[in-house]
Amino acid sequence: MKADLRVCSAWRNRHERPVYTLSASCPECGADAVNSAPAPFDPEDSYGEYRRSLKRRARE
Ligand SMILES: [Zn+2]
Numbered sequence: 001m002k003a004d005l006r007v008c009s010a011w012r013n014r015h016e017r018p019v020y021t022l023s024a025s026c027p028e029c030g031a032d033a034v035n036s037a038p039a040p041f042d043p044e045d046s047y048g049e050y051r052r053s054l055k056r057r058a059r060e
Helices: 042-059
Strands: 006-008 033-035
Touching: none
Parallel strands: none
Antiparallel strands: 006 033
């Protein structure tokens, strides 16, 4: 069973912490709520890790 948990896309600007909701928009500010499962910065993070491991290999 998979809950479609979403998080306010503008929470960093409008709230002090992520606002989670099951609807398509933030219940507090009305901004779009985005799916929280694939975090927007996850791909970048793994790329960063990939780059870091490349750098490490280049130095060794
Ligand atoms: Zn919000």
